[in-house]
Amino acid sequence: MDITPKSQEILKTVMEKCGQVAKPLAHVARFGAKQVHTFIIDVDLLPEFPGESLRVHAAHSTVFDELADIKRPVVYVFEIVSAHSSKSVRDAAKSYKDKVLRAMPAFREESKVDYSSRVLYVGKVSTKSGFLARVYQHLGFWGAKKTQGMQLYHYARGLELKLELTVFEFEDDMADLLPILENTIAVHLRPLLGKHQ
Structure with missing residues (x-):
């Protein structure tokens, strides 16, 4: 034809x-990326929720000031850097998710999880103003319970969990292409949480 x-x-x-x-x-x-940023987040040092603002909390104020300055499209990776097993962190998250208290990322079937991976989550943000808010959501400090995020404060505080957050910042013209980059990175890193298979 x-x-x-x-x-x-x-x-x-x-x-x-x-x-x-x-x-x-x-x-x-x-x-490569316009800039690459790396931050360490100690979940045990987060302030009480609800309560003191993350932005001015002494333990992480410098981190959040730097995160607030990121205004371009990003792909980001949360990786476990403390001595925890990947399974113990995922199990704590799954236990919290099962209580249906706050919206959490997708959980793959147990048989499809690669526990040799230390990567907890891979994500993207294409808007100029949304990255710091997205970090708040993952840490569990977002007011709306239905906004999906890892909700780390609510199950990982007290575990002495430390995470490395790596942020790959791109020019604005890459915003529409972030899903491709996010998926490529996730397939390579095999995160423990999230939609990526």
Whole structure:
């Protein structure tokens, strides 16, 4: 069957879009992320919830000041750096999720979890103002219980859990391409929590 005028129009649109995304992808392929940030978060040093603001809390105020300055699209990775087994951290999160108190990430079937991975979660944020808020959600300091996040404060405080948060910051023209990067990184790192298989 010959190509129709309608399908030719669609193909032209696809080709134009591919041309638009090729440039930022080529830039990242050559130079990498705009910036890479690394932070250590000690869950036991988080303030009482609800209570003192994370932003001014002495133990992490510098971290949150730096996080607030990140305004570009990001892909981020939370990794366990304390001596905990991956299974013990995932089990604590699963136990909390089973109580249905606050929205949590997806949990894969036990048989599909790779406990040799130390990566807890891989995510992305494409908006200019949303990254610090997303970190708050993961730490469990977001007011709305239905906003999905790891909710770390609510099950990991008292475990002496320390996490390394690595943030890959990209130029604004990469915002629409973050799902591809997030999925690629997650497939490689095999996070313990989240939708990635």
